[in-house]
Amino acid sequence: MIRAVLVDVDGVLVTGRPKDGLHWSHDLERDLGIAPELLQRQFFTQHWTDVVTGRAGLCETLAPVLAEIAPSVSSEALLEYWFARDARLEEAVLQDIATLRRNGLTVALASNQEHLRARYLSERLSLAGHVDRFYYSAAIGARKPDSAFYRHIERDLGAPSGALLLIDDTIENVSAARQAGWRAVHWTTPRRLVDIVAETGE
Incomplete structure (x- = not known):
């Protein structure tokens, strides 16, 4: 049974420039x-x-x-x-995060970030108010797909690996999560998080 959903930031929840979705460095x-x-x-x-x-x-x-x-x-x-x-928020993802939390699931961000942008995401974009926890690589001292990243989250949540679901747009991160015993879904096109959780199984 899934107890926590870990959502990647860039490429899943945040998708480029607010005005058009292009990469932040386009201009x-x-x-x-x-x-x-x-x-x-x-x-x-x-x-x-x-x-x-x-x-x-x-x-x-x-x-x-x-x-x-x-x-x-x-x-x-x-x-x-x-x-x-680099701050375009996917509103459908935020809505589904809210639904999952109302349904009793823990939802956290799991992202490769350094401290300053993590603070920007948490405070300026107010993402901290939408999730239960924000796990990021600079605070952990390891980045996805390093197994230490996943083990840190397991310990902090106190959950067995099989109860954790990662949603990530980088296949290497998804593969590493699966090797760690997690459930993991490769985010290739926008989908509803609630559907992914339902399809992945209880």
């Missing part, structure tokens, strides 16, 4: 003069694992990279731009 070069592929190569490829697992701070790591590739842009300015444009 980055036009707006801030930073080529997305350069930012990917110089920052995300080299530093993101340390940042998203809490081993390095986002601003402290981003600042020297921007000093090289975009000296006129501060890390604070880029983060404000990024977070505001």
Whole structure:
């Protein structure tokens, strides 16, 4: 029997720019003069694992990279731009989360995030008020698909692995959850969470 549903954030609950759903960096070069592929190569490829697992701070790591590739842009300015444009909430998912909670299920977010965006999601987008818990990689010290991420959640919820259901748009994360004994569904197209829970079984 499912006791808790763990919902991924990016790609499931949050889907790009509020106005059109495009990736947050779609107009980055036009707006801030930073080529997305350069930012990917110089920052995300080299530093993101340390940042998203809490081993390095986002601003402290981003600042020297921007000093090289975009000296006129501060890390604070880029983060404000990024977070505001990576904030489209899927209302149907929020509605289904509310329904599942009313039906007695624990619903939590389970996401690879660093501390600043996790706070933005929780407070500015008010996601903390929609779920029972928010598990994210920088706070845990491990990211999906690392098994330590899943084991941390099991311990915190005090639930057996078979009672947990992950809904995630990344197949590697889904496969890792299944290997950990969880139930898991690969989110490829928008669906109703209530239907997924019903289909997955009690």
